[in-house]
Amino acid sequence: MNVGAEWQTIFDGGFPEFDTRYEKETDDGAVIEIINYRSRHGPEKVLDAVARGEEAGPAIY
Template sequence: MSAPAVPGLEPAFDVEALLGPLEDHGVTRAGHRRVVPIIGGRVTGLFDAHVLPGGADWQVVRPDGAIEIDTRYSARTDDGAYIYLRTFGVRSGSPEVLAALLRGDPVDPSEYYFRLGVQLETSDPRLAGLEHSIYVASAIRDADRVRYTAYRVT
């Protein structure tokens, strides 16, 4: 009996998502809810596209300070194809590092953990193959943007 293949990672695409001001909704029944608007950006790699304004990251800050990430946003290629992107993940670190990130201070990415699962959806037949893979990403939070490299799980 053969064993399943050990997954590998291959670089797939880079995302730079520009962010609007954080909206702190306070403590709701789901937890401490924050919403961060996505106002633009760029995707490069397996496909090139502009991130469209109108998406957001619907965060929940857990009691331990870690932040559950839940983004949904759209991108459009220069020739008009739409790609819907959804990420889910976690950003965690020491209270001091998380407070610095919240203030917009520069923080070395090695000081915190920020990982994502990425799902893609499109109706464009030329890009449909993107939907047949699983992607994971390592992300960086800057004062006014999030940057990540997504890897296709082989």
């Protein structure tokens, strides 16, 4: 049992929120659920570049 899912929600103003959930079964049969919840923030020009699929390296911060 190695399963997972990811969701991304974009709110008004372009604010993204990420929710990822995974389950992994260990060798002894224990099931571990991993939940990651995060958001992305930064300068508007950086977020705009990321939204266009462009490289957003440290030089544009």
